[in-house]
Amino acid sequence: MNSDGSNVYRQAWHFTMDTTDFLKSNIRGKCLEVCSGESRIGDITLDIDASLNPDIKGDMRDLDKLVEPGAFGTVLWDAPFNFYYKLDEFTRTLKKIASIATDRIIVVGSNMFAPGLLGWKRTLYWGAHEANTRIRLIWIYDRIDSRLPSLV
Numbered sequence: 516m517n518s519d520g521s522n523v524y525r526q527a528w529h530f531t532m533d534t535t536d537f538l539k540s541n542i543r544g545k546c547l548e549v550c551s552g553e554s555r556i557g558d559i560t561l562d563i564d565a566s567l568n569p570d571i572k573g574d575m576r577d578l579d580k581l582v583e584p585g586a587f588g589t590v591l592w593d594a595p596f597n598f599y600y601k602l603d604e605f606t607r608t609l610k611k612i613a614s615i616a617t618d619r620i621i622v623v624g625s626n627m628f629a630p631g632l633l634g635w636k637r638t639l640y641w642g643a644h645e646a647n648t649r650i651r652l653i654w655i656y657d658r659i660d661s662r663l664p665s666l667v
Contacts, residue, residue, distance in 0.1 A: 530554065530556075530623075534651070534653075535554075535556060537640070537653070538556050538591060538621060538623075538653070539556055541589075541619070541621060541655060542556075542557075542588075542589045542591070542619070542621075543588045543589050543618040543619045544587065544588020544589060544617065544618060545558050545559070545586075545587050545588050545589070546558050546559070546587060546588065546589040546590070546591055547559050547560075547561060547582065547586070547587040547589070547590045547591070547615065547616075548560045548561065548590075548591045548592075548593075549561050549575050549578070549590060549591065549592040549593075549594075549612065550562060550563075550575055550592060550593050550594050550595065551567070551569055551593075552564075552567060552593075553567055554593070556591060557589075557591050559571065559587070561573060561575070561578075561581065561582075563575070575592070575594065575608055576604065576607070576608055576611075578608065578611040578612065578615060579611045579614070582615050583615075584614045584615060585614070585615065585617050586615055587615055587616055587617065588616070588617050588618045588619065589616060589618060589619040589620070589621060590612045590615050590616040590619075590620050590621070591621045591623070592608075592609075592612055592620070592621065592622050592623070593622075593623040593624075594608070594622075594624070605630075606630050609622070609630060609632070610632075613632050613635065613656075616656075616658070617658065618657070618658055619655065619656065619657055619658070620632075620635070620654075620655070620656040621653065621654070621655050621656075622653070622654040622655075622656070623651055623652070623653050624651070624652045624653075624654065632656055634658060634659060634660045635656040635657065635658055635659060636656065636657045636659045637654060637655070637656050638654070638655050638656075638657075639652060639653075639654055640652075640653040640654075640655060
């Protein structure tokens, strides 16, 4: 975190080919990749860093202002590492993601925290990260009841 409280973002953050293949094979429909960095796994990318040429430039916390509800079948989210320890912001952002995804949410993370979502089934998968030896966790949420609101 910067001295002013803003997040620090890494640009050289890449998935292994196995992890990339796994993520691609689990996408349903059109995919929005949030906090995409240099990755191009999703059909549409969203990142705060304009120099990375995302399709949508913006902050993940403003998703409700940037993307229409129900606009994507899948949302793939690999938030900055330090964001996982801001549980209130993490939960608020996940709720916004749930309003955008019609079928699936894929959350790539580095800790065990993954809140439940009403109307969604959550499954944990494991993956390794190429940039270091830390284990990356991949949570997949599948919508099980579209009649229920996407509440955290």
